Amino acid sequence: MAALDETQVKANVAAQWDGLVDLLNRKIALQSISAQGIAGEQMKRSAQFVADEFRKVGVDAQVVQATGEDGEPGAWEVIGSLEVDPDRPTVLLYAHHDVQPVPGPEGWTTQPFEGTVVDDRLYGRGSCDDGGGIVMHVGALQALGEALNVNIKLFIEGEEEMGSPSFIPFVQAHKDEFDADVIIVADSGNWAPEIPSLTTSLRGNATCDVHVTVLEHPVHSGQYGGPILDAITLASMSIASLYDENGDLAVPGIASQQPVGGLQHDVEEASVRADSGVVPSYELAGTGSLAARLWTKPSATVIGFDAQPVEGSFNVIAPEATYRLSVRTAPEQDPVEVQQALKTYLESHAPFGAQVTVTPLEAGRGWAMDPNATATKDALQAMRQAFGVEPINMGQGGSIPFIPELQRLFPNAQVLVTGPEDPQSNAHSPNESVSLPGLEKNVVAEALLLNALGEMQ
Template identity: 70%
Template sequence: MTAVFSDELRARVEADFGRVVDLLGRKVALKSISAEGITAEHMKRSAEFVADELRQVGIDAKVVQSRNPDGTPGAWEVIGSKIVDPQAPTVLLYAHHDVQPVPDPSAWDTDPFVATEVGTRLYGRGSADDGGGIAIHSGAMKALGDDLKVNIKVFVEGEEEMGSPSFIPFIEDHRDEFASDVIVVADSGNWSAEIPSLTTSLRGNTCVDVNVKVLHHPVHSGQYGGPILDANTLAVMLIASMYDANGDLAVPGVAAQEPVGGLQRDLDEATVREDAGIVDSYRLAGTGSLASRLWTKPSVTVIGFDAHPVEGSFNVVSPETTFRLSLRTAPSQHPQEAQDALAAFLQAHAPFGAEVKVTKLENGMGWAMDPNAVATKDALAAMEEAFGVAPINKGEGGSIPFIPELQRIFPSAQVLVTGPEDPKANAHSPNESISLPGLKNNILAEALLLAKLGE
């Protein structure tokens, strides 16, 4: 690729950027919350909007409704293609058009469904996750135009935020629409708004519900409290038993690993504390690099707990309670193995012989990239050219279970995980936003990657 063509692509991205920002603003306004019904009319409108925008940049796109494993109607999906040469490489571009709910709009500084520019960032639910991914694909396709030298297939999913329950049946029904040499998943992020990254790994995920029972019925805390600990206290003791004195998860059979491909740069603790809003007095748990603790070591979070609210509470020993644990697993460990180990540990460590029952829920496999793949090297070169600085590879503590499924079904495809987010994006949280300069560079990086893959 010549320097002249690279400069031309940069100029095209710059000239088209107003359209891209407008697209993103209109996408935010759609309120594409899949939790309010993946089959609902608002999700169909969201899919049709995305398909129309893709058609405007040369993709032959259409909206298709998926089916769930039980045969019931599933999410509204967008698939499409642009075939320039049957002999050329084929690249699948992935994003998702559904967004997270907004439980408390008052926690936002702006209207979550009105895209609002503040400084160099655009605020709004889905502006980064994953409207930014859609914007990147649209911008890259527009920039390349008739200079595109690879075949393109597109899949924009409608239920990623709901765990992609119909993903596998959909692939099986549309295998030809997914078959490709390179898969670009634009649903992750960069080291910062100024420093690009390829995502090297994703943790897996598994969940369990744990029921702790000590009594067959409630009793008065003054009459029986002391020798009988309430179920909530026993549950907390059980949860605490999973950790050692350093705060490392210490459940036999739940694996840990170091960052995939080696650690180029550890995360800055002060930045992590600021971005996460950690109180000053809290000391970070665990040992080893901060990157490994966030990317590749396992972590457990109590994501649900059945307990009586403080308001209206009274003097009674709670007879039983249930809590839900979300276990993020090391990228290379099968989540079923970790789930089995966690369940066995919890049942073996019942405090004071309380009854503990574990219900095993869904699993999602982790993923690690191939650092030696041609597409990986092309992507890193494209990122450096677009951003003007060398990329820093990084892992992600989150999970995208369909990526290993794609890799399993299409084992010869090279998978690249990119994305529009940065540490300030607040995906899934109040004040979600996207860096506009970062978005522009991401568009250019994808355009340069596609150009390199076509050489």
């Protein structure tokens, strides 16, 4: 059957739109919170729901339980396939069906697990992250129907919000189900509800614990304070030494990088301030474009600090302190190199000769898109057609470790990172939402992309 044209694809998506919104509402209501147990009944129920929806559009979808690296039962995953022609390219569609928890209703203006439309946005936990990604895949396959001209493989993950601990063992055990020419990861977002984006890069993550010791035991601050600084102060000096006078991370061996594929549009400072809630007096740290500072230059965050609480404090000099450092690394640098650079620098630059010991912890690689790949060009053209405007590509400052792992395991696959989120989506936060007009255009864009990939040589 001949490929559908743009007008036919848009008409098909419009005709099925109410059903797709209903699908998303039903998915939100499932409360598929992986933090309550990735092997739990709520996750099995969610996986079965997703598999059923994909079977309706022709995918032979199955629910399979992963096994963790420790051999214990893992997440409930959905895998599947749809072969139209063995000589056609194969596309792997990825999304995840688990959602973040909702600790309480505070901050929500709607019921978290009841899809609610306000103006042109649908509110509910998982509406964008990543129920919207599931809708993109189901909607695109439904719109194309028998005109689909690529082979499909499917993986809908059940533990992405928990860091994907079963992911690598599962992929290695099911390599044939993942091998594809193109991988579409629908777990990111757009520049704005009306402006589409490809995600061009993801930073990696290197975490370590830094232990600072100055005394063998606590001593009285009145008797020894002055020549002997407390470990908390020394740890603070250690942290401050990571930066130059501009607030740029300046540790030898930690690389910086410019936005992948060139910078089409810098991030606006006003938006960063409004979205982050930074106090008005604060001056944004670092140099260069805000896009580079947010997406591709390294950043360090102290995510934990062991110290005496203010409540119950008393006049002694703290003998030791520990802080946990999380460094977001440039997309193309090995995070293990960053951990070693931190260890070398911090242990050799101990303030006033205190003992400093660095213990490396987790390390996850970043990822950079190939801007010249055929699939990249096809995706951008599909977005132009669907949204009617020029895409503005953007990186992401966070890390999605499974994407570089997929690229490593399948080096010949072209990876595309798309998704339904936008700056108003509040993923992981109260009042999570998705733009319904934007999501409909995302469905159209994916259908047009699959059409184009069918002609890929």
